[in-house]
Every structure is written in structure tokens, then in C-alpha cells.
């Protein structure tokens with residue numbers, strides 16, 4: 586069965602919330618010189634609660650639908666056990682090999698961002714894969730490089746200054762003057778190519794335009810709201826649309842609004858948030874100099890790995 590179409594007027598209207606939030610924050614930033622850090626943190630947390638965490642808390646429903654389509658059996662406990670085991674193994678890897686784990690996280694994030702935004706072109710799977718990876722790298726370059734002075738201290742809490750990752754980061758950052766324009770070109774070309782493939786659907790053009798506005802706002806904003814706008818306001822929202830289309834496809838009576846989906850995600854969202862808060866609380870007790878931001882990104886990496894596998898199956902469905 587084909588994946589249903591995420592390019593609808595309703596979805597364009599929902600992404601308008603992100604666009605409006607981005608424009609308002611940018612105006613605030615330009616008028617005041619800088620949005621106060623507590624406000625940046627509030628924006629990041631609210632956006633993670635609204636879409637960032639819930640978009641991964643529906644993976645069991647996606648897998649269940651996938652099994653149904655393949656006439657297979659879905660066992661929730663088995664699925665959850667495997668999901669948690671992958672997260673625990675990755676957490677252990679972070680402890681033992683932080684450099685490798687961070688490189689892996691950046692790589693899978695690029696792939697995952699690219700896979701969500703670039704439609705599958707069934708006739709050219711290798712080209713699609715390359716385009717997805719290049720696009721994802723460009724998005725990360727666009728988000729991280731304009732904010733080098735905010736990214737570096739976070740990285741230094743995750744890896745050592747004299748390790749390979751940090752020295753590569755400083756080398757990459759010193760080439761910002763051409764890497765940032767190059768990444769914007771890749772994002773633009775990839776957006777035009779995918780909109781062209783979807784020709785005939787004007788909402789696809791609108792969504793692409795909204796993405797460009799979101800990324801432009803991110804350029805002008807500090808790192809945390811810039812990341813929140815793209816990750817929660819774009820990537821997670823688009824994933825929620827795709828999940829909604831996938832699990833209700835062909836069954837219009839179950840075509841429930843996004844709020845119902847959000848409520849369905851609530852139990853696993855709450856478990857994830859409780860885990861994050863508990864980890865933050867215990868680290869703070871034992872390490873007084875503990876900084877919660879690196880922990881937040883490690884946490885995101887742990888939930889990304891099993892989530893990415895589930896979403897890969899969804900994104901590999903031939904678009905309808």
C-alpha cells in the first residue's frame with residue numbers, strides 16, 4: 586500500500602505556526618540584540634514537548650502498521666524490549682567511545698533529516714541516498730556553523746579538546762565562509778528538485794518555501810531556538826504528518842486529527858521525559874558542574890537510533 590500524501594493545505598497551515606514563531610523570534614532578536622537565555626530554553630523545551638519528543642513516541646504504531654501491511658505479527662513487548670536494548674547499548678557506547686558515538690550521531694542525524702525531507706525516487710535509489718545524505722549534511726552545516734561560539738562549549742562537554750572530533754570541528758568551522766553558502770545552495774537545489782518531482786502539488790511548493798523561511802530565521806537566531814525551529818517546528822512536525830498518513834492510509838474513518846495522534850504518543854512521551862529528567866537530576870547530584878545541554882543531545886541521540894530504523898521503513902514506502 587502506498588504512503589499517503591503529506592502535502593496538504595492543512596499541513597501547510599500547521600507549519601505556519603513554526604514560520605510565525607520563527608519570524609517573531611527573529612524580530613525580537615533583531616530589536617533586543619539577543620533573546621534572553623531563559624527564554625531560549627523555554628522555547629526549546631516547549632517545542633520538544635509539543636512535537637520533538639512525541640514524534641518518536643509513535644514508533645510502535647508505525648511498526649504495528651508496517652507488520653499489518655506485510656501480514657506479519659506485531660508483538661509490542663518484543664518491539665519495546667529491542668528498542669530499549671538499542672538505546673542502552675548506544676548509551677554504553679557513549680560512555681566508552683564518546684568520539685565515535687558523537688560522529689555516529691552526526692552521521693545518522695544527517696541521514697535521518699535527509700530521508701524525511703527528500704522523497705524517495707524509486708528508479709534511482711543510489712542517487713536518492715546520496716542526495717539525502719548531502720542534504721542532511723547541509724542542514725547540519727547550516728544550523729551549526731553560524732553558531733560556532735555556542736556549539737563549541739557544548740561539544741567540549743561531550744568530547745575532549747585534543748581529540749579528533751574537536752579538531753575536525755575547528756577545521757570545518759574555519760571554512761564557514763564558503764561552507765555556509767555551499768550548504769544553502771545544496772538545500773535550495775534539493776528542495777527545488779523534490780518540489781519538481783512532486784509537480785502538480787502546489788502545497789509541496791508552499792512547504793518548501795516555509796522550510797526556507799524557517800532555516801533563514803535559524804540563521805539569524807541563537808543556536809537553541811534555531812535548532813528548535815528546525816528540529817521540532819519542521820522535522821518532527823513533518824514526521825508526524827507522515828506517520829498520520831501512514832497509519833491511517835486507506836481508512837478514512839480512522840483519519841483522526843493530529844491532536845489524537847499527540848495523545849496516543851503521550852504515554853511514551855512521558856516515559857522519555859521522565860527518563861531525561863531523572864538522568865539530569867542524578868547527574869546534578871553527583872556532578873555539581875554538570876551542564877544539562879550536552880545530556881539533552883546525548884538523550885536525543887539515544888532515541889534517534891531506534892527511531893531512525895522504524896522511520897526508514899516508512900520513508901522507503903513508495904510515495905502515493
Ligand SMILES: CC1=C(/C=C/C(C)=C/C=C/C(C)=C/C=O)C(C)(C)CCC1
Pocket residue numbers: 641690691693694697698725729736739740812816882885886888889892
Ligand atoms: C544542535 C547541536 C548538536 C547536534 C544535534 C543533532 C544532530 C540533533 C539531531 C537530532 C535528531 C536526528 C533527532 C531525531 O529525531 C550537537 C553537535 C550535538 C551539539 C551542539 C548543538
